[in-house]
Amino acid sequence: MLVLGLNGSPRRNGNSETLLREALRGAEAEGANTLKFDLAFMEIAPCEACQDCFRNGECVLLDEMCRLYDVLDQADVIIVSSPIYFSGMSAQTKIAVDRCQALWAKRQLLKVGRKEGIGAMILVGAQPNAKFDNARSELRAFLTGIGLRPVADLTFGGMDRREAASNDPAALSKAFELGRKLVRQLTPGP
Numbered sequence: 704m705l706v707l708g709l710n711g712s713p714r715r716n717g718n719s720e721t722l723l724r725e726a727l728r729g730a731e732a733e734g735a736n737t738l739k740f741d742l743a744f745m746e747i748a749p750c751e752a753c754q755d756c757f758r759n760g761e762c763v764l765l766d767e768m769c770r771l772y773d774v775l776d777q778a779d780v781i782i783v784s785s786p787i788y789f790s791g792m793s794a795q796t797k798i799a800v801d802r803c804q805a806l807w808a809k810r811q812l813l814k815v816g817r818k819e820g821i822g823a824m825i826l827v828g829a830q831p832n833a834k835f836d837n838a839r840s841e842l843r844a845f846l847t848g849i850g851l852r853p854v855a856d857l858t859f860g861g862m863d864r865r866e867a868a869s870n871d872p873a874a875l876s877k878a879f880e881l882g883r884k885l886v887r888q889l890t891p892g893p
Contacts, residue, residue, distance in 0.1 A: 704886060706730040707778035708739040711785035711796025715741075718827045718868035722859065722878040723784035726825060729882025730780065733890070738778075740771060743795040750801040760809030768802045775806060776817065780885045781851060783842055784825040790834040792826075792841060800845045807848040822846035823855040823885055825878060829863035854888065857881055 708727050712719035720741070727737040745767040755763045762768065775781065783800075785792040792800070809815045824842045826835045835858045846853040859874055861867070868874050 704735040704779045704889060705774075705777060706735045706737045706780040706782065706882065706886065707774055708737065709781065709783045709796070709799065710739060710741045711743065711783065711793045711799070713743040713793060713795055714786075714865065717786065717865055718859070718862045719784040719786050719825065721868040722825045722827065722857070722874060723782060725875050725878035726782050726784075726823075726882035726885075729879035729884075730886050731882075732879075733883050733886035735780070735882075735886045738774060740774075742799045743793070745770075747798050747802060749798050750804050756805035756808040757812055760805055760813050760815060762802060762805040764802070768799065771799070772806065775803065775849060779818070779820050779889055781820070781822045781846065782825065782882070782885070783822070783845075785827070785838060785842075787826055787828040787833050787835060787838055790837040792838040797841075800841070803845060803849050806850070810850045811848060817850035819889070820851045821854045821885060821888060822851040823853070823881060824857070825881070826856065826858045827862050827868070828858070828860045831861035833858075833860040855881060855885065
């Protein structure tokens with residue numbers, strides 16, 4: 704089983720990445736293979752809305768997003784982790800999500816099937832009363848659009864310091880358990 708983590712934080716070792724790493728550790732504890740991509744440190748151009756992908760499900764832009772397409776298609780579980788800015792995901796996350804228009808076209812327009820898969824999100828806000836609805840809605844649409852069933856999300860407000868997640872055993876435990884539960888959900892019982 705492959706669990707893919709997409710880290711949308713522009714801050715290395717920030718709270719979003721820390722919690723994603725913990726979720727991936729949980730998945731590994733259940734026997735899954737994991738991969739993590741740090742979207743902010745990849746060369747990914749924004750979608751040009753050319754609609755060429757509507758013909759064959761392939762993006763005409765050749766950049767580091769090409770490394771992601773096959774993995775996004777093969778992953779059994781995808782976990783997207785992003786900080787929240789003005790109730791939305793980070794720009795780095797959004798660029799990668801928008802570039803998945805090619806996978807959306809493959810699934811929704813061209814009707815190319817995908818193996819069963821599930822998705823989840825980890826959203827982190829600096830403010831204690833952070834609003835997660837916009838990011839949650841967009842990421843559910845993204846996961847559904849590329850052929851996954853969104854099944855879980857974790858939201859954490861009040862993480863305004865870089866080390867907030869590292870110093871929060873309850874948050875780390877929730878993220879770890881998320882990874883474990885996602886793998887169990889797809890693992891056939893005895």
